[in-house]
Every structure is written in C-alpha cells, then in structure tokens.
Amino acid sequence: METIKVGIIGTGFSAGFHTESLRRLPDVEVVAVAGSSLEKAEQMAKQYGIPRYYGDHHELIGQPDIEVIHNCTPNNLHYDINVTAMLAGKHLLSEKPLGMDSKQSAKLAELAEKCDVVSGVCFNYRHFPMVMQARGMVQSGKYGAPHLVMGSYLQDWLLYETDYSWRLDPELNGDSRAIADIGSHWCDTVQFVLGQRIIRVFADLHTVHPVRQKPLEHGATFGGDAGEEGSEEVEVSTEDCGSVLVHFEGGSRGVFTVSQVSAGRKNKLQFEISTRETTLYWDQENPNKLWEGHRNQANNELLRDPSLLSSKAAALAHFPGGHEEGWPDGMKNLLIDFYSEVKRRKGLKIPGKPQFANLNDGHRIMKVIDAVLESNAKQCWIDII
Known part of the structure; x- marks a missing residue:
C-alpha cells in the first residue's frame, strides 16, 4: 500500500x-x-x-x-x-x-x-487501554447498571490573572472555555464508557478573573504570562471553572467539575462510576491503573498489562505490563x-x-456545551434534545 x-x-x-x-x-x-x-x-x-x-x-x-x-x-x-x-x-x-x-x-x-x-x-x-477496559466492564452488565457518575477535569495553566491565551477571546474560542475545552473531553469519555448520552444538565459556572493581563505580543496555548513585552487589561467573559449536574439516558445521575485555575493540577481528567456491585475509578494522570471498589471484598487495582485485560483493551496496550504508557500513546x-x-x-x-x-458524536457534545451555557444563564435544568 x-x-x-x-x-x-x-x-x-x-x-x-x-x-x-x-x-x-x-x-x-x-x-x-x-x-x-x-x-x-x-x-x-x-x-x-x-x-x-x-x-x-x-x-x-x-x-x-x-x-x-x-x-x-x-x-x-x-x-x-x-x-x-x-x-x-x-x-x-x-x-x-x-x-x-x-x-x-x-x-x-x-x-x-x-x-x-x-x-x-x-x-x-476514549483510546486509553484502561478506559476501554472500564467500558467493557460497565457495558457487560456483570456488575449491574451504573447509578452514579462523578468526576472532574482540572488544570492550573490559567490560575493567575497574568496568564493569557487566545482561548480567553470568545471571538476565537467561543462563548464557553473550560466546559468546551476540557469539559467536552470528560463528557465524551464518560459517555463512551457508559454507552449512554447526557440528556439533561444543570450548570453553575464561574469566572475567577473577570479582568486579565493580555500580552502585547501574541502567545500560544500554555504560553504563560505577559513577560517583558508588557500587557493590557482585558475583560474576560468565559468561565474559569464550574460544576454541572448531569442526567444520562440510562437513568444514571452524575456531576463533574472543570477548572483551569486549580493550583497543582496539570491535566487531571478523572471519573468514578458506581454500579450495583462495584465502583470503577480512573485518573488520566495515573493512566495505567483502574481502581475497583467493592463492599464485601477487598478493593483492588487492575494494572495495564495486556495479559490481564479484555481483548479490546489489550489491543490498545502496545508494551508489556510494567512498561508504562501514557498520554501520547492514547x-x-x-x-x-x-x-x-x-x-x-x-x-x-x-x-x-x-x-x-x-462528527455526530462531536455535534452531540456541542449540544451539551450549548445546554450548559443556557442552564448557567437561566439557573435551571436544560434538556438536550
């Protein structure tokens, strides 16, 4: 070829x-x-x-x-x-x-x-081995239907008012920032694991720095503060952080928090899914482990080892157990x-x-983002049709 x-x-x-x-x-x-x-x-x-x-x-x-x-x-x-x-x-x-x-x-x-x-x-x-493993476990039905989903996506690269990026400009980035930029990843990942779409949201968003210092010279994403070039004050309308209550089409309830202003959190996407028999927890900053919680037996951690995973998850693990893989591999x-x-x-x-x-999946996420913005503005539940 x-x-x-x-x-x-x-x-x-x-x-x-x-x-x-x-x-x-x-x-x-x-x-x-x-x-x-x-x-x-x-x-x-x-x-x-x-x-x-x-x-x-x-x-x-x-x-x-x-x-x-x-x-x-x-x-x-x-x-x-x-x-x-x-x-x-x-x-x-x-x-x-x-x-x-x-x-x-x-x-x-x-x-x-x-x-x-x-x-x-x-x-x-959705292309991390342990995310695929969680998907298979949840959708197998072996552990019962999921009833509660929690999680977050936390970063700190916009913690200070001197931090600036083109993503703070709604003309370039859109009316949502933290939800659209990182919340969209959380929503897609969890919907993929559950096999269920988000159908209803109630949002509470917050702008920590309504005024920021914009460098006089353009900077890239994660580019840092103004430095020696100088800066000008600009108003910021998009959210720095926020939380969203969600309902899934299968009946599960959930909540997630996004933040670009949480000191020490660099790229912490995490989710926790509770079913009748177990709770599964995954953290992108520690991606080679899937935690399993139980009530009547000891909790355990499943490691990213192709010999221990389902066939679909093992296909995403390119090295033997103990040879760690991460973000670039996803x-x-x-x-x-x-x-x-x-x-x-x-x-x-x-x-x-x-x-x-x-693109249908991408469109569905855009509908979630629009609904989150509408919910925050109206302070009420919004259905996603």
Missing part, C-alpha cells in the same frame, strides 16, 4: 502533537503544513522536516496528493475548514469543537453523512483507529470497527 499523505492546518500546540503522533504510524506521512501566515508555516515545516508549507489553507487542501486533513486551528476556524476539506473529498480529523455552536456542528454532521470521506473529532481519551491509538478506517475505504480488509468519535 502506498503511504497516506497528510496535510496539517495550524501551527500551534495541537498541530505539533498531531505531527509527532502521526510519525509513529509507519504508513502515514505529513507532507504539508498551512499556517495563518507563510512565516509560521515555514517555521513549523523546518522544525518538523515537513517538505511543503503554505500561508493559505485553501492552497493546501487543493493539493491533489493530500488525502487527509488534520484541522488543528483555533476554534473559530474549525467550521469553514472542515466544510472545505470534506467538500474537497479529503478525509478529516478535526480538533474539537467542530464549530462555534451546535448550529454549525449540526451542518457539519449532516455534511459528513453526504460526503464519501472518513471524518472524526479528536477526543483522544493519541497514537486514536490515529491507528482513524487511519484503519481510511484504509478500509481504500479497499483493505482490516478487522474491527472504528471507535473514534465521529
């Missing part, structure tokens, strides 16, 4: 880890990058040894040899680029969110049904899954079914 040629659109943090992860796949090659300027694209091309670079994403998408587009741009550009890529017949893996609101994501999900391309959203946490698993489907479209017989989030 010929190497699948890929174009990356974007030059920031997401574009970098997509590029590095793609290099772990032997039959995929990043051949081009496009940025908001030719200079940024050239800089990234030199950094990663990418042969071609463009200052206009339309030019990249128009290249006939490029089969797959990775959309790693700021949120306000996702919709237009995703539409352009699919209409051009390119397979698409988009960073979330699909658009700025659920109206845009609805159009993208509809377009994906009409276009003969593989399209997915980069919800990478991304690798997502890409293996996505590109296996691309190969199936090319006629290759590859076993299994795709597990990655498709």
Whole structure:
C-alpha cells in the first residue's frame, strides 16, 4: 500500500502533537503544513522536516496528493475548514469543537453523512487501554447498571490573572472555555464508557478573573504570562471553572467539575462510576491503573498489562505490563483507529470497527456545551434534545 499523505492546518500546540503522533504510524506521512501566515508555516515545516508549507489553507487542501486533513486551528476556524476539506473529498480529523455552536456542528454532521470521506473529532481519551477496559466492564452488565457518575477535569495553566491565551477571546474560542475545552473531553469519555448520552444538565459556572493581563505580543496555548513585552487589561467573559449536574439516558445521575485555575493540577481528567456491585475509578494522570471498589471484598487495582485485560483493551496496550504508557500513546491509538478506517475505504480488509468519535458524536457534545451555557444563564435544568 502506498503511504497516506497528510496535510496539517495550524501551527500551534495541537498541530505539533498531531505531527509527532502521526510519525509513529509507519504508513502515514505529513507532507504539508498551512499556517495563518507563510512565516509560521515555514517555521513549523523546518522544525518538523515537513517538505511543503503554505500561508493559505485553501492552497493546501487543493493539493491533489493530500488525502487527509488534520484541522488543528483555533476554534473559530474549525467550521469553514472542515466544510472545505470534506467538500474537497479529503478525509478529516478535526480538533474539537467542530464549530462555534451546535448550529454549525449540526451542518457539519449532516455534511459528513453526504460526503464519501472518513471524518472524526479528536477526543483522544476514549483510546486509553484502561478506559476501554472500564467500558467493557460497565457495558457487560456483570456488575449491574451504573447509578452514579462523578468526576472532574482540572488544570492550573490559567490560575493567575497574568496568564493569557487566545482561548480567553470568545471571538476565537467561543462563548464557553473550560466546559468546551476540557469539559467536552470528560463528557465524551464518560459517555463512551457508559454507552449512554447526557440528556439533561444543570450548570453553575464561574469566572475567577473577570479582568486579565493580555500580552502585547501574541502567545500560544500554555504560553504563560505577559513577560517583558508588557500587557493590557482585558475583560474576560468565559468561565474559569464550574460544576454541572448531569442526567444520562440510562437513568444514571452524575456531576463533574472543570477548572483551569486549580493550583497543582496539570491535566487531571478523572471519573468514578458506581454500579450495583462495584465502583470503577480512573485518573488520566495515573493512566495505567483502574481502581475497583467493592463492599464485601477487598478493593483492588487492575494494572495495564495486556495479559490481564479484555481483548479490546489489550489491543490498545502496545508494551508489556510494567512498561508504562501514557498520554501520547492514547493519541497514537486514536490515529491507528482513524487511519484503519481510511484504509478500509481504500479497499483493505482490516478487522474491527472504528471507535473514534465521529462528527455526530462531536455535534452531540456541542449540544451539551450549548445546554450548559443556557442552564448557567437561566439557573435551571436544560434538556438536550
């Protein structure tokens, strides 16, 4: 089989880890990058040894040899680029969110049904081995139906009022920040494990720093404070943190908290699911363990060892037990899954079914985000239809 040629659109943090992860796949090659300027694209091309670079994403998408587009741009550009890529017949893996609101994501999900391309959203946490193990255990029915779900996604990179990123600008990021940026990951992961969608929410969101210091020179995500360049005061309307009560379609109740202002928490996505017979707990910062709680016997921890896991979970564990895997490996698993489907479209017989989030999944998450914002504004329960 010929190497699948890929174009990356974007030059920031997401574009970098997509590029590095793609290099772990032997039959995929990043051949081009496009940025908001030719200079940024050239800089990234030199950094990663990418042969071609463009200052206009339309030019990249128009290249006939490029089969797959990775959309790693700021949120306000996702919709237009995703539409352009699919209409051009390119397979698409988009960073979330699909658009700025659920109206845009609805159009993208509809377009994906009409276009003969593989399209997915980069919800990478469902591709961790112990998340897949938890999914199999919960959905087996062996332990009884889940009745309570708790969790959080906590970070500290926006703790100080001097911390600033383009994600604080609703014109670029959207009307939600913490919920849309990290809460969306929690929702997708838990829905995947349960096999149940969130159907109702009650939200309480909070902006800790309504005024922040914006650097006079642009900084990237996780870029830090203003430094020596100086800054200006800007008002912030999006949430720094918040909690959401949720109902799932299977009857489970739950609550999750998101924060980008929790000191010492770097990337702590965690969930705890209680069923009739057990409680399962997983923490992304300690991803190789799945805790099992019991009432009438000793609690235990299941380790990420392929010989101890279900077949589906073991397929995501690439090294023997004791050889620790982590965040970059979850991304690798997502890409293996996505590109296996691309190969199936090319006629290759590859076993299994795709597990990655498709555009319908991405649209559903956008509806959850919109409902959370509406609930916070009205201080009431909002149904997600």
